Amino acid sequence: MPNFAAIKIHYDHRSYLAPHLKYSVVPGEDEYAEYFRLYHEEGVGGNGFHECVNFAVGESDTVRFYLPPTCVPGVSRRGDEFVFFSFTYKGDQELSAHVVGVHAGARIVSAQGQARGKPVQIDGVEPLVFHAEAPADLVTLITPPLAYDMRDGVYTPVLRSWGYGRRYIGEDHAANIIREAMNQAVGALRSAGESEKAVLQRQLDVLRRISDRYGLGVGEDKPKRTRGAAGGGGMPDTEIGYRGERFVYERELDYVKSIGRETSEVEWTSQAAPTSPFDIRTLRKTPDGVQEHFIEVKSSGMEEGENVYISSGQIEFFKHKGDCATIALVNFGAGKKPSYRELTLDELNGEFHLQPVKYKLARRG
Known part of the structure; x- marks a missing residue:
């Protein structure tokens, strides 16, 4: 016990x-x-x-x-x-x-x-x-x-x-x-x-x-949710992932201050809920006023777009949110500062193929 x-x-x-x-x-x-x-x-x-x-x-x-x-x-x-x-x-x-x-x-x-x-x-x-x-x-x-x-x-x-x-x-x-x-x-x-x-x-x-x-007898056990897709070729490095999210989070803090809003309106959600389909909840100034916006950060030390995985749950979320959600591609190359781009799901589909990747079981020996 x-x-x-x-x-x-x-x-x-x-x-x-x-x-x-x-x-x-x-x-x-x-x-x-x-x-x-x-x-x-x-x-x-x-x-x-x-x-x-x-x-x-x-x-x-x-x-x-x-x-x-x-x-x-x-x-x-x-x-x-x-x-x-x-x-x-x-x-x-x-x-x-x-x-x-x-x-x-x-x-x-x-x-x-x-x-x-x-x-x-x-x-x-x-x-x-x-x-x-x-x-x-x-x-x-x-x-x-x-x-x-x-x-x-x-x-x-x-x-x-x-x-x-x-x-x-x-x-x-x-x-x-x-x-x-x-x-x-x-x-x-x-x-x-x-x-x-x-x-x-x-x-x-x-x-x-x-x-x-x-054995506390409270509630019922539920199946564990998972985030992201499994894949071969090496999974994304967790430290690079953290650095990328931190970079985008600080960038968003500066942005919301520049439009006269409180930094408390930027939330680094994935640090408390890693199964969330997005990493950061923020704001965007649009012709229709300031609106809620969601960012999923994909970081890599390789060429842009390589070793990046997107789950089916994230795709559904981004389809539903449309222009109110973007995927941020952060690349840590040889330079001191990372390169950074934001794409909607439609823009991402226009540049990249979404390849379904799953692990196949194979007996050892």
Whole structure:
């Protein structure tokens, strides 16, 4: 049986990130410094914001995540499997006392912390670290987040004071969290836009999977959705894919500012819902006014259009959206800056052949 644990982390209060996309984008140096200030001047949270990408799922099979120093399990339990529920601090000014996410099937990989690597480096800040990792299909942000009261015994045992560090919770508390998170997500789906809908649908899949894995009796297991098509000749490099999406995301932030709109209207959806048929939800100024727009980013280090895969689900989505959706071709060649073009599905069909590719089973030996 796994260990169900509750940990406290900072709420991601960056206003340009929609609630369903929190903890999925690396902050800048000034943003990170704000969390230092909160800790040192106001006594809120911990010393820094290492949890800034705890829920950046992206295309990876594994999510590496940060645990506050007082939340790392003792030596006797470090080889165990954990289900970590993330709670915000009671003193948090933006979102006080809420359950905001879960990492199930988690294992401790380092009590001291290991550097996360290049994609999440912040200039002027020591390398961000992680202590544990979990399968991506067992990790999700909880949106809408769940308000908790540690005195009512619903999501935690009855606590007069949380104190410091993790708190082990029971299977019944875990089931209560999963059940209510599913109920709220189903309710939110009714009025959700495309980006939020993709995240909420993935969230429901993950929560059902967690319930099934641990016998919590909440919901029914559903088949896992997959994104993109399988193919030969080498699948797209995940680091190049991340770099390409980051490049387009920052480009879109600049664009929406140039038309006088808020950067919060740009959403990097794939960082929280990798099965979404698009990567970025943004805006476009048109003769009919400013309209919602969707971008799927296809990045390559090879010649433009090579080693690029498009799923049947993405094709159907782009057919439905028409001119309100484009495929961005980002090519990282020999130059310092990547080349970049956006094409509608019709324009893409005019330049490229869409070749159906599937794997064929062959017996070994």
